[in-house]
Amino acid sequence: MVLSKAINNLIKLIEVFPGQENLNILFIVGLEKSLVEYIRPGYGGKGDYYNLDTIPPILSHLNWQRENFRDRFRHLCFVFILPKYAIKYISLRAPDFFDWGSGKIQIATERDLVEQEVFRLAWLDSGFETYQNWTFQQRLERLAEIHTYLQENLDPNEKFDLYFEQALILSTNGDYEEAIASYDQALKFKPDYHEAWNNRGVALADLGRIEEAIASYDQALKFKPDYHEAWNNRGVALADLGRIEEAIASYNQALKFKPDYHEAWNNRGVALADLGRIEEAIASYNQALKFKPDFHEAWYGRGIALGKLGKMNEAIASYDKALKIKPDFHEIWFNRGIALGKLGKMKEAITSYEKALKIKPDDHEAWFNRGIALGNLGRLEEAIASYDGCDL
Template identity: 50%
Template sequence: MSIDASLDPSLDTSLVKSVSHRTPDADDQYRALLRSLRRRKGFGLIFIQAAPAKATELIAQVRQDLPQKHIEVLQLEQPIDKLLPLIEQLPDRDKINILFIQGIERSLTDYIRPGYGGQGDYYTLDTVPPILSHLNQQRDSLRDRFPHLCFVFVLPRFALKFFIHRAPDFFDWRAGIYDFPSDGEILMQSSEQVLAAGDYNQYLSLTHAERLDQIHAIQALLDEPSLPVNKRVSLWLEQGLVWAADRAHELALTCFNQAIHYKPDYHEAWYNRGKALSALRRKEEAISSYDHAIGIKPDYHEAWYNRGNALSALGRKEEAISSYDHALAIKPDLHAAWNNRGNALSALGRKEEAISSYDHAIGIKPDYHEAWNNRGNALSALGRKEEAISSYDHALAIKPDKYNAWDNRGDVLQELGRYEDALASYDRAIALKPDYHFPHKGRGTVLMQLGRHDEALTSFDRAIALKPDYAAAYYNKARCLALQGNIAATVETLQQAIALKPDYRDLAQMEADFDRVRSDERFQSLIEA
């Protein structure tokens, strides 16, 4: 708080339509505002709709034209829940005649829900922002405690809508509403400034509060009726990118839909719509959206690449490879596409081709730890264990805290019988990510091989606690219990493993660790069921 001395968003309410679309010109509005402020002798509530740049200009003009009035500005820099205590803290508050209040929209931005047509999603929320609940409940107190004060709330249009729909008791006391749309030149300049202020990667680096500031700056512009369509389209896309960076993918999707509503051939909006749908796990719809983007811009390599990711997530690996190939034909140095192409090939059992794809990725980006790790997995599957370890070591030299590479390295070392080294690798993975269930199971298996059965059981139990449906942990725990000769516990644990993965019944008939309990009727009954 500081004291300063110096979609089409139309609504279906007649009140807001009159405010937004049938107002007199700006000069008439200003003269009416000035008359109201000059004549007012005591308490009053006035609402002014104006973008921030316009509001600053307006307040300066009022100061100049009403020198006989003591005018102050309460500038709210942070969201608030209560307004009255802040007014009470103002210096010389009993001498103030007119108090302009700016920035209250910061307390409403968390509740923005974009939508186009009618009332949109703003007004379907059940939650009332705390500041509006406070004003609804304290309107009498505001009048009684500050009978000499005329409060002038200066708001962007979206915030005025909140007052109308979410603070009706307070808003009903209004002495007037004055609408000051930004003129065309200011509107265009403000739009350009907002659009130049950042991109998706920059939005990722912002805090949640900073992203909300950007959201409300964009929304204030979108609510301007005279905003040109081309700027409206760009701003909807921009707002969607900010919501996406904030992981509010449903809200981002609504914004991208808005952009497409105004410009159906907007390939960037179709592309980002696909990304939002994919983040929401609506992969089929995402693919359709990418197809729209590619239909408009066939050389759009980002859309081909993300289309491949969505296809791969659906298990459609061959189609995914084809999509990656399209992306790479357009942009051969797209290292992420080479890596994900390798993943799809590996899933199809085409390990040698996968390794070649990973090598392409690494050739383009030698510090690409994901590709080094995936390459290690493919090498391990081909039985090339020492090469796999070397590949994991490359990944870890680049990113020492890559816990899954430590886990994968431990698996390969275990297969080579290098148990102490494997144990150390699993321990590194666990130290980096204690809730990662895989290394706990791997650690338990190594400890079992070393004859440290009680420690092994503790590790298996930890893996199961982290992932209760982890069949492999139950199975290996059963093996360990069998080695201890604990028949009842072996059968019970193996039963749990088989319930999660029925083919463990066949493994139980072959695993040498079950020799101590194999002759028991309970065990025979279980594996022959």
């Protein structure tokens, strides 16, 4: 019997399994699919993190219904084929069922199969972009698979590959602490692997540990000085610390190695604008848009910069470009409203603020600015109601 998805009741499935009444042994494969949501295998060599706060429904079912299994299926011997992590979890969370008339047989995994599976997990249908498109359940299942093969006798390259992929999935799930621990494990096997150092820096930055992130980016650049992504990420981290000049220098390094890197051009524009170097910022945004015309963030930043120069019509045109690409970006609608208000186009400004509020109803600044625009039109009752919206 192959279980292709999580279940809560095994007895009912066995009862309707074709021909079970004529069998002596029933092999059951896939029970771990009902467990993975509740298991956090050991990451980064820190031990086994099994979630003991809750118990999967299927294990409650097995614990409480074991006599029913005996009484209804006296003719059957049940053989559950499970990976190691699932066996351990069942022994912890369903000990009565596990100890009740059961035995455990470990089947050695052939070396050729291990190599094939490690290659599949690390190189086929893998990578950060792939994991982003997966469901949370799919990522949990892949983590469980990786954990299973990390228990095998692997060579250092194989261990590195699996720890690295594990870290990518953990980062995708937002489990940044565990991801960092997994990158640390990977780097034990390949201490000069620049991508692991860079990705580790990103995870540290996501936790707000900016100084540590910069140190990690520096390690990436030590091993690969022309690594444009690490230069860009380092620039973002420096900007987060308010070290804007250093950030610009880091973006310049990224662009030295990859002149068409639109993200670095955009980030450089933001940094230049922060220093009040608005004309240079606009030029940098223009470069970003030259290489990626549908980059809404650059259109937005360019609009803000043009607004600071008093070029409201050009700013609005830039905001409109951004909104054509990303119409649900409430901050663009808000800033577009400001620009329209400065041109005296109050009705259009109100419409723009209302677009922002439709997307983000608790944007008190949009409620406030809408109130000002309504007041300028003499619609005082509506203005007061809009000011009241600031308290939402």
